Amino acid sequence: MHLASLNSVQASASEAPVLSVRNLTTSFRVYDEWNPVIRDISFDVHPRETVAIVGESGSGKSVTSLSIMRLLQAESSRVEGKVLLEGRDLLALSEAEMRKVRGKDVSMIFQEPMTSLNPIFPIGEQIAEALMVHQKISKADARAEVLRLLEKVRIPNANRRFKEYPHQFSGGMRQRVMIAMALASRPKLLIADEPTTALDVTIQSQILDLIKQLQEEEGMSVLFITHDMGVVAEVADRTIVMYRGDTVETGATADIFVRGEHPYTRALLSAVPQLGAISSKGLPLRFPIVDVNTGESPPVQETSNTVSTEKQPLLEVKNLTTRFPIQSGWFGGSVGAVHAVEDISFSIRKGETLSLVGESGCGKSTTGRSILRLTIPQKGQILLNGQDILKLGASELRQMRRSIQMIFQDPYASLNPRISIGAALIEPFRQHGLGTRADARDKAVSLLEKVGLNADMMQRYPHEFSGGQRQRIAIARALMLDPKIIVADEAVSALDVSVKAQVCNLLLDLQESFDLSFLFISHDMAVVERVSHRVAVMYLGEIVEIGPRAAVFENPQHSYTKKLLSAVPVPDPSRRTLRNEISVEELRSPIRPAGYEAPVREYREVTTDHFVQVS
Incomplete structure (x- = not known):
């Protein structure tokens, strides 16, 4: 943000608010009683201002936004108070009048774009529909405007992608489509409800930069809802902290970060993992846990999780290759393959945590599933205590799985x-x-x-x-069978920051108690830094850099490793005016034609045990 833009934000506080929420109370019917889930909430959003509502799951953030938009079911919910949009009370409007407001004066970006986009219509038609509902505009003009919007949110090849369907877009690109749809009618207020929570760190950085830029260009106000204080520091002028349905603290974002008074605010701030937490011994470091009632935190302790010095690693993966064939035509002939994992090698010792990091689609989860033979690799060796897992029969494989267990990202699904x-x-x-x-x-x-x-x-x-x-x-x-190694596949990615801290500490404590080894699969570099002994960075199915944690984080060599590290949100409001300027290209496709063989990769040793792929 330029200095002139910053001054305009500061000046906006003296203007009449775009949104004024007064004494908002929302209750849900539980059996025959009304149970309030948010109580007496009041705040303003001024022109060109970004206000963040922050809190964990169950704090009432999303219910606040849905109450403002009147998207709760009328039969089971009751919304009281006033929601004034430029002086007009939205709660007093009829449903027909409210439909004219949604999308035109107030737009909303939801957390999961796949549930918001219609899977049976091309994305161009869906955005055009949003335009034509609110404006008297021809199909040709609507198409031209949609192409302009797609280019504005930096979707490459907009003309071609106009006719593509939601499933043909990556998660980050789908979120861009939702932003384009939300901006179609140039709303006065944009409500962004956890728009980056499920995204990779680089995609998250791109989306935050995009929202900042579009806010400057369109002059709109933003109500940003999140549980991540690192994201709050990057986007918000003012911050409202919610806890169990109540506002516990509100103020300028810089003041909240420096002089946050409520214990819950301090607990949220302390739970944000920050790069640069590496200890001198290179051992994993526990997360600080603050008591939400007192605001006090015990000293952060380094673990004693040392790695075995035995010569033989517990797990060795050699030249692992996993591909998924693509069939086409009447007879289902192979026309190509998804090269999900391509000739990777690594080892894990007893008591060690090796973290596998990279964006969605790079092959991390396929690697974990291949090791357990939940997915069948095409080539390679997976040696557990010297025994090749890929050569085991059914009964031997069943016995082997006592030694390796998996924790999946979504525990409800597992x-x-x-x-x-x-x-x-x-x-x-x-x-x-x-x-x-x-x-x-x-x-x-x-x-x-x-x-x-x-x-x-x-x-x-x-x-x-x-x-x-x-x-x-x-x-x-996972621990019921006394495993030697646990594959943790994005096991904390979907959790709130304080719960994430608790679960990571738990994994570190269990490693200490049971001398466990972990293959920790994640895209969160700040978490990886605290829990790892060694780190392997994956890109397009290949390991591009691997080494001790301190070596990779303090001296990254590969351009992709540097990109991942630069995209981590920094919980420092003074950096809010800066742009990360991360390239917006999507991760290249891992699909290759039939018969394709990847080139043999070479690695150079930077320092002891720190290797980087030679491009």
Whole structure:
């Protein structure tokens, strides 16, 4: 943002607000009673200003935005107070009048664009429809305007992509389409509800830069909803902190970060992982956990998670290649393949955490699934204590999986909703014949307590737990078989910052207690820095850089590693006027024609055990 733009933001505070929310209270009907979920919320958004509402899941952020837009079901919700858009009370409008406001005067970007875009219509038609609903405009003019908008949000080849469908776009590009649709009628207010939470760090940086730029060009106000204080520092002029339906603190973003008074505000700030937390010994570092009632935090402790000095690694992956064939034509002949993992090699020692990092589509998860033979590789060796997993028969493979367990990104999808969590924990223990039902129950109780839950919860079902608790259950289940190594596939990516800190600390504590090894798959470089002993960076199915944590973070050599590190949000409001200027190209396609063989890659050793791919 230029100095003139910054001055205009400061001057906007003296102008009449675009949005004025007064004493907003929203309640949901639970049986025959009204249960308030947000209570007496008041705030203003001035012209060209960005106001962030921050808080964790359940704090009432999204309900606030849906109340403003009147998108809650009328039968089961009750919204009280005033929502004034340039002096006009939106809560007093009829539904027909409100439809004219949505999209024209106020637009909204939702967290998950795939649930907001119609999968059976091309994206160009969907944006054009938003234009034609609110403006008297011909199809030809609408198409021309849509192409202008697609170029404005930096979608390459806009003319070609006009006719493409949502599934043909990456997550970051789908979010750009949603922004183009939201901006179609040049709204006075843009509500962005967690628009970057599910995105890779580089895509997130691009989207934040894009919103800043478009705000400058269009002169609109932005209400930005998030749980990430690093994102708040990058975008917001003022910040509202919500906790369990109440506003606990509000003020200029710089003041909140420097002089935040409420314990919950300090807890949110302390939970944001920051680059540069590497300790002198190079050991993993626990996250600070602040008490939300007192604001106090115990000293952050370095772990004692040292790596085994045994010569033989626990796990060795050699020249692993996994491809997915693409069939076409009447007879389903192979016309090509997705080269998901291409000739990668690495090892993990006992007690070590190797982090595999990169953007979506780079092959991280396929690598993890290939190691467990949940996906069948085409080539390579996967040696566990010297035994090749790819050559095992069915019974031997079943036995091997006791030694390697996996924690998936979405615990709700990996837990059976029809059985209690006690039964989910006991089942693998009994299936492998490791003891009696009483033994299994005793071990389940012990592990639940180890992950911060209790035995009384064993009769509950997955839907009765929060996201963080479900992830703890998934971790406990993985430990039921006493594995030597755990593949954690984006195990904390979808969690709120403080829950993420708690779960990461739990994994570090369990590593200390059980001498576990981890393959930690993630796109979050700030988290990776704290939990890892070594780091491998993946791009287009290949490892482009690998080495000790300190070497990779302090002396990155590959351009892609540098790009990932530069995209991490910095929780410093003084940097809000800066742009990251990250390239907007999508990750190149890993699809190759039939018969294609990748070139043999060469690596040079930068320092001891620090290797980078020679391009």
